[in-house]
Amino acid sequence: MRTVPELLAHGVGGRQDLPIPFAYAVTGAALALVISFVVLGAFWREPRLGDAEAGRPVPARVARLLDSAGWQWALRCLGLVFAGYFAIGLFFGPDVDRNPTAGLFYVLFWVGLVPASLLFGPVWRALNPLRTAYLLGAALIRRDPRRGLRALPARLGYWPAAFGLLAFVWLELVAPERATVPVIRTWLVAYALLMLVGAAVFGVGFFDRGDAFEVYSDLVGRLAVVGRRDDGVLVWRNPLEGMSGLAPAPGLTAVVVVLLGSTLFDSLSNAPAWFRFVQNTQLPAVFTNTVGMLVLIGLVLAAYGLTCLLAAKLAPGVRPVDVAAEIAHCIVPIAVGYVLAHYYSLLVLEGQRTIALLSDPLATGDANWLGTADWSVSAALVTPTGVAMLQVTLIVLGHLLGTVLSHDRALVLFPGRSAVTAQVPLLVLMVGYTVAGLLLLFAG
Amino acid sequence: MMPSVGRRRALAVLTGVVLLAVAGTGCGSTDEPVDASAPVEVAITITEGRAEPQPGRVDAKKGQSVRITVTSDVPDRVHVHGYDVGAELPAGQPATVEFVADMDGLFEVETHESSVLLFQLLVR
Numbered sequence: 165m166r167t168v169p170e171l172l173a174h175g176v177g178g179r180q181d182l183p184i185p186f187a188y189a190v191t192g193a194a195l196a197l198v199i200s201f202v203v204l205g206a207f208w209r210e211p212r213l214g215d216a217e218a219g220r221p222v223p224a225r226v227a228r229l230l231d232s233a234g235w236q237w238a239l240r241c242l243g244l245v246f247a248g249y250f251a252i253g254l255f256f257g258p259d260v261d262r263n264p265t266a267g268l269f270y271v272l273f274w275v276g277l278v279p280a281s282l283l284f285g286p287v288w289r290a291l292n293p294l295r296t297a298y299l300l301g302a303a304l305i306r307r308d309p310r311r312g313l314r315a316l317p318a319r320l321g322y323w324p325a326a327f328g329l330l331a332f333v334w335l336e337l338v339a340p341e342r343a344t345v346p347v348i349r350t351w352l353v354a355y356a357l358l359m360l361v362g363a364a365v366f367g368v369g370f371f372d373r374g375d376a377f378e379v380y381s382d383l384v385g386r387l388a389v390v391g392r393r394d395d396g397v398l399v400w401r402n403p404l405e406g407m408s409g410l411a412p413a414p415g416l417t418a419v420v421v422v423l424l425g426s427t428l429f430d431s432l433s434n435a436p437a438w439f440r441f442v443q444n445t446q447l448p449a450v451f452t453n454t455v456g457m458l459v460l461i462g463l464v465l466a467a468y469g470l471t472c473l474l475a476a477k478l479a480p481g482v483r484p485v486d487v488a489a490e491i492a493h494c495i496v497p498i499a500v501g502y503v504l505a506h507y508y509s510l511l512v513l514e515g516q517r518t519i520a521l522l523s524d525p526l527a528t529g530d531a532n533w534l535g536t537a538d539w540s541v542s543a544a545l546v547t548p549t550g551v552a553m554l555q556v557t558l559i560v561l562g563h564l565l566g567t568v569l570s571h572d573r574a575l576v577l578f579p580g581r582s583a584v585t586a587q588v589p590l591l592v593l594m595v596g597y598t599v600a601g602l603l604l605l606f607a608g
Numbered sequence: 609m610m611p612s613v614g615r616r617r618a619l620a621v622l623t624g625v626v627l628l629a630v631a632g633t634g635c636g637s638t639d640e641p642v643d644a645s646a647p648v649e650v651a652i653t654i655t656e657g658r659a660e661p662q663p664g665r666v667d668a669k670k671g672q673s674v675r676i677t678v679t680s681d682v683p684d685r686v687h688v689h690g691y692d693v694g695a696e697l698p699a700g701q702p703a704t705v706e707f708v709a710d711m712d713g714l715f716e717v718e719t720h721e722s723s724v725l726l727f728q729l730l731v732r
Binding site: 436 | 664692
């Protein structure tokens with residue numbers, strides 16, 4: 165009969181966003197439609213993206229510094245320092261909610277990777293401690309890190325990253341006790357071993373498309389205003405050029421679909437109808453939620469596949485598989501917009517809490533290693549109206565970028581007059597994804 | 609080939625229109641805390657891992673008191689996420705959690721051992 169403060173909360177982020185008002189969802193959906201029609205009808209008739217020379221090279225001195233081995237190793241050392249600090253709580257800290265491990269992993273790292281990559285490009289490629297560990301190991305046994313035991317098969321593509329991403333989102337959204345230290349530790353040790361084995365077998369190039377977090381950071385980082393052109397030159401560029409330069413490869417669609425589908429599931433699982441269903445089925449919740457997540461990813465994929473079939477039907481001589489491979493990059497901004505909308509307040513609130521906890525990674529209660537232990541969480545940046553507005557804006561902006569990319573690619577992909585008709589299914593798909601996202605923010 | 613200045617301007621205008629339109633939808637809504645003196649009362653019974661009444665959403669005004677009474681058939685603990693308050697639940701006996709909902713947002717109320725979601729508290 166008493167109210168006591170809890171010492172052990174489970175789960176990261178006790179607070180979730182309020183549902184967005186219905187008027188916001190409708191406005192967002194209407195804007196998405198308008199944008200789609202405007203982009204379809206009023207803009208360019210010749211492809212404008214995909215120029216190998218696009219962008220303005222960064223000053224030579226800056227480029228020399230950023231390309232230097234010294235700079236690259238400095239970043240790798242920074243990554244090792246981060247990983248080392250993270251390992252203190254992960255391996256030696258007690259499993260209590262004052263341990264910063266869960267907040268570090270799910271909030272500062274996973275969610276924070278999106279804004280960091282949007283600003284600076286594929287940052288995780290530069291920092292990834294697993295890549296560095298492999299490079300150091302190869303140097304130790306005097307082996308060329310680029311050469312593994314066998315050549316990396318081209319058809320492997322992004323598939324390892326797609327499965328890695330699926331394993332991560334399952335951990336993040338479905339796994340029982342997912343915010344506890346032992347669960348995170350087990351998952352991460354297994355993941356690190358798999359990545360290192362992959363690199364040992366296929367060489368350091370395995371990380372490029374095999375490491376889920378590097379791939380995620382690279383996809384998002386293509387929307388940064390600074391990037392590396394195919395010829396290796398560092399340039400300031402239109403973010404759309406970066407995104408458009410994402411080369412089709414096996415498994416790329418899977419990565420994008422898993423990303424979008426799993427984030428939509430996170431919203432869905434928050435809706436009363438869903439958790440009532442989970443409780444009423446009497447099956448273990450982990451089973452129902454796993455199936456639910458896979459079904460939602462499957463629906464996102466089915467819509468994608470159907471769209472490609474329709475578009476190919478409308479364009480003579482174009483195969484559905486080519487459409488599927490060529491439009492994957494258009495979905496990335498939509499997914500990124502939704503991910504940012506979905507996680508913004510979590511990043512702001514739990515991010516602050518995690519930074520405070522960081523000063524005491526062993527959760528002793530009196531350590532203040534970084535001087536942040538006394539930070540209190542400010543909710544100044546998280547007002548309900550502000551968040552709802554930001555969410556709709558981000559989703560609509562993602563939709564805008566996606567439709568512009570798809571229009572431009574359609575002009576390359578579909579011959580002659582079919583360029584206009586064949587891109588209608590693509591636009592319908594994107595409106596569908598966007599509206600689904602808005603509805604889930606309203607219902608979830 | 610880069611977009612011409614005209615095209616860029618058109619895109620910029622389009623982006624501006626989008627932002628303005630989205631911003632416009634925000635006008636007129638308020639999120640002032642409303643003083644409601646009566647507390648929000650919720651009573652839940654848990655039998656064999658199922659909550660009765662069925663889990664749903666409970667609305668509360670920011671600043672309003674919330675009183676949650678839970679009766680569980682097995683010993684457990686009830687926990688309000690975000691507010692991080694809770695109470696021990698002895699088997700078969702009602703236990704009460706009471707607190708002031710002074711943060712806005714959506715908060716799950718759950719049992720600790722069996723992880724049964726009781727309801728979501730919507731504070732605005």
